[in-house]
Structure formats: C-alpha cells, structure tokens
Amino acid sequence: MSLRFYDTGTRTIRPFEPLTPGRVGMYVCGATPQAAPHIGHLRSGVVYDLVHRWLLRSGHEVTFVRNVTDIDDKIITVAAGQDVPWFAVAEANQRVFNQGYDLLGCLPPTVEPRATGHVTEMITLMRRLIDAGHAYASAGDVYFDVTSWADRYGALSNQRLENMRDPGDNPGGQAKRDPRDFALWKGAKPGEPTWETPWGPGRPGWHLECSAMAGRYLGAEFDIHGGGVDLIFPHHENEIAQSQAAGDGFARYWLHNGLLTVDGEKMSKSIGNVVTLPDLLGKARPVEVRYYLGSAHYRSLMDYTDVALAEAVAAYQRIEGFAVRAAEVVGETEPAADLPAAFTAAMDDDLGVPQAIAVVHETVREGNGALAAGDAAAARDRLAAVRAMTGVLGLDPLSDGWSRTGGDDLYPVVDALVSVALEQRQAARARKDYAAADAIRDGLTAAGIVVEDTPQGPRWELKSGRP
Numbered sequence: 001m002s003l004r005f006y007d008t009g010t011r012t013i014r015p016f017e018p019l020t021p022g023r024v025g026m027y028v029c030g031a032t033p034q035a036a037p038h039i040g041h042l043r044s045g046v047v048y049d050l051v052h053r054w055l056l057r058s059g060h061e062v063t064f065v066r067n068v069t070d071i072d073d074k075i076i077t078v079a080a081g082q083d084v085p086w087f088a089v090a091e092a093n094q095r096v097f098n099q100g101y102d103l104l105g106c107l108p109p110t111v112e113p114r115a116t117g118h119v120t121e122m123i124t125l126m127r128r129l130i131d132a133g134h135a136y137a138s139a140g141d142v143y144f145d146v147t148s149w150a151d152r153y154g155a156l157s158n159q160r161l162e163n164m165r166d167p168g169d170n171p172g173g174q175a176k177r178d179p180r181d182f183a184l185w186k187g188a189k190p191g192e193p194t195w196e197t198p199w200g201p202g203r204p205g206w207h208l209e210c211s212a213m214a215g216r217y218l219g220a221e222f223d224i225h226g227g228g229v230d231l232i233f234p235h236h237e238n239e240i241a242q243s244q245a246a247g248d249g250f251a252r253y254w255l256h257n258g259l260l261t262v263d264g265e266k267m268s269k270s271i272g273n274v275v276t277l278p279d280l281l282g283k284a285r286p287v288e289v290r291y292y293l294g295s296a297h298y299r300s301l302m303d304y305t306d307v308a309l310a311e312a313v314a315a316y317q318r319i320e321g322f323a324v325r326a327a328e329v330v331g332e333t334e335p336a337a338d339l340p341a342a343f344t345a346a347m348d349d350d351l352g353v354p355q356a357i358a359v360v361h362e363t364v365r366e367g368n369g370a371l372a373a374g375d376a377a378a379a380r381d382r383l384a385a386v387r388a389m390t391g392v393l394g395l396d397p398l399s400d401g402w403s404r405t406g407g408d409d410l411y412p413v414v415d416a417l418v419s420v421a422l423e424q425r426q427a428a429r430a431r432k433d434y435a436a437a438d439a440i441r442d443g444l445t446a447a448g449i450v451v452e453d454t455p456q457g458p459r460w461e462l463k464s465g466r467p
Helices: 039-057 073-082 086-103 119-131 206-218 229-245 277-281 286-295 306-330 341-348 353-373 376-392 411-430 434-446
Strands: 004-007 012-015 023-028 061-066 135-138 141-144 182-187 202-204 221-228 250-257 260-262 302-304 449-454 457-462
Touching (some): 023 206, 039 061, 039 086, 039 221, 039 260, 039 277, 039 286, 039 376, 061 206, 073 086, 119 135, 119 141, 119 182, 119 229, 141 229, 206 221, 206 250, 221 229, 229 250, 277 286, 286 306, 286 353, 302 306, 306 353, 306 376, 306 457, 341 376, 353 376, 411 434, 411 449, 434 449
Parallel strands (some): 023 061, 221 250, 260 302
Antiparallel strands (some): 135 141, 141 182, 182 202
C-alpha cells in the first residue's frame, strides 16, 4: 500500500502523490499567541509532527511551514488589558508555544514566518485580486468579493453561498458590498498598530496572511495544508478563495485534525476547564504526554480525562519497561533498518497511529516473552523493531531525548539511594531475615518505587516513570 491521506477537499482518502516526486511542501496554520498554549494546541503540534516524521521516513524531503499570527484582535485586546505593547504579548506567548513543542519532541518547522513580516506579500496579493475583479477597497478596508467566486466558494466546507451568513469580521458592515464578503485588510483604528498600503494604513486580515506566506515559501501550488477542523470554515475556505481567485493552484491535499474536549465539554475559561502543559506535566512526563496526544487517530475527536492520560502513561511505560530490560540483557541495540510491514501499512493508511501503536505493543509482548524464555537473540530482534517504530513516532525510550538517564535528570541520585536500600534487602534475604527484606521492599513501594527481581538481580522503576 502506498501512502494515502484523507483529503477534506474531496472528502475521500486519496493516494498521496507530491507535486514534485520526493519533495513535499506542507503548510500548517500555527498559533495566534494571545495566551500560552493549551492541550488542543499541543495535540495539533504533535499531530503534524507525526505527519512530518512519516513523510521524512517515507523518503521525502519536506519543507514544513508553520506560521505565527502575531497580530490579531485578541492579541490587541490582551495587550490593552495588560498595558503592554501588542508585540510583547505575541513574542512572550510564542516562546512558550515553541518551548512546549520542543518539550514534546516536535521537530522544528523549516520556517516559522510571522504575519507582520510579510505585509509586502500581502499587498501584492491584494493588488492581484483587485486587478482581477475579486476584491475591492472601501473606507480604508479591503474585502474579498465572494459573489465573484460564487461557483467555487464553499466547496471545502460543503456549503452553498446562498446559505451563508455574515462572517462577522466587520460588525457594522457599512463598508461591505455584501455581508458575506471577508476582510483582507483592516483599516487603521485609534491605538492599533498599522502598516502602510496603497489603500491606506491598517493591519492584515487573518485569512490573507496565510495565503501570502504559503505562496512566499512554498510557491503558487504546494502539496499539503493542515490545521484544526475548526479552521475549515471560514479560514481555510477563505484562503482557497483568495489564492485561487488570484490564479494560484494553492494546496492539493487538505488535512484536518479533530478537536479536543475535556471531560466531554469544550474547553473554556469561563468553565475553568482549560488544560495547559504545566497541568499535564504535573501528571506525566513529556514523552508520556506526547504518547497520549498522538495515540488517537488525528481526525478523531479526542476527549481528555485524567483517567485517559493515566492509561496512556501506563501503556507507554510497558513499552519503556521492555526496552530498558531488554537493553540490560542484550546490550546496546540500534533501531532496525526496516519497519514491520504491519506498522508501515498502518501509517500509510491515512496515518493510522492507533493501529501502528498496536503493532508496537504486540512486538513488546513478543519481546517480553523472549526475555522470560532467555532467548537473547529474539529479544534483541524485538528491541530493534520497537526502537525503529517508536523512533518514527518520536517516542523511542532509549533515545537521548527520552532516556531516563539523560540530561540533568535526578535518576543517578535516586538510583544510588535506591541501590543502597536494595543491597540491604539482598543482605537481609541472604541471612533469611525475610521480614526485614519485605519491610525494605514495602518502604520502597510506599515511596512509589517498584522493585522487580530478575535473573540479573533486582531492578527498580518509579510508578510514575519519572525519577
């Protein structure tokens, strides 16, 4: 099976055939950093990191563009409320976004352009649209004329123009020819930042920036455009309209990740159920959070609960536990060069991560069986396969990024302390003082340390998986 993706544009699963063989251009709508990221943003980051990684593993050279909307109504509102410049809000929160992506093991994009750095490209695009009769200037604003694109507008979201309402980007509506027209450029308002254009000073409309930046870095036509399902309308619909009306082919495949709820409810500050990365890291390690966020199919609705996160933590630790034990028995083992066929088939089928993870767990079970049977060769083979598969998913327990003994971890300190207790326990067992041995083990268990007796001697790990 060759790689296939579900394309929102055609509402079918299509074989993926890049515009240029071996090279992929991918644009993903990134953050509007008016606040720190929540779990929904993080899920999107992990989803498109998995797409990126699988494209690379499939042999493609990938140009991955993820934009930053660094000027927006919400950013301006937050800045006014905090009495700080708008750019200070955007910059501070974008740093937190990037720290979160890095912490979860996401590969960096090829380029991460900001809207305010591409006004020149936006002016060029607006001029093309006005000259072609698809846009007009009015009272300092510039609007896209949706009736000029009536036969095609709504195709992505499967809507008809006559059934659409005012998108609400100009509540007064006085400057619009039609209430459904959307803003390409917003004229200057008191206290807001502005940039000069031939139609007057102002700031970018939300939709215009993505078309301008995608064209700047990927060309008039490119392979994949991604984002959350909530962006299909109006954002992505408007991107298509303004780009294609200007004569560009734009995106050939549209990928959309599902939304994320919390305990069955939409996240909302008013409800008080917004889950942030610090909230998650209070319950799990970054690698376990990544496993959780990436384990559902990317198009599915995902409902966060503490129980679901705990189950994901336990599942990842089963993989990690095998990898650590196997490495202790068979020694350093590099990831296999080839992936299991079932894993590849799952990933090629619209990025079937749940099925791919099932293959990982089946291989772990086989590996544990090999360890129990003392079959070092089989254990080494399964370890190599597990490392290869989890490496593709950005989850290899033995990689430098996730290894418990890496970095400035406290593992060596805890290991030294626990080793003293285990030596005392072994001494108690040697003199047949089993009550003392059990007391030591019970004390470690109470502290969250699980002791396992193996043919190579006792080994330990924390219940939470974190030293």
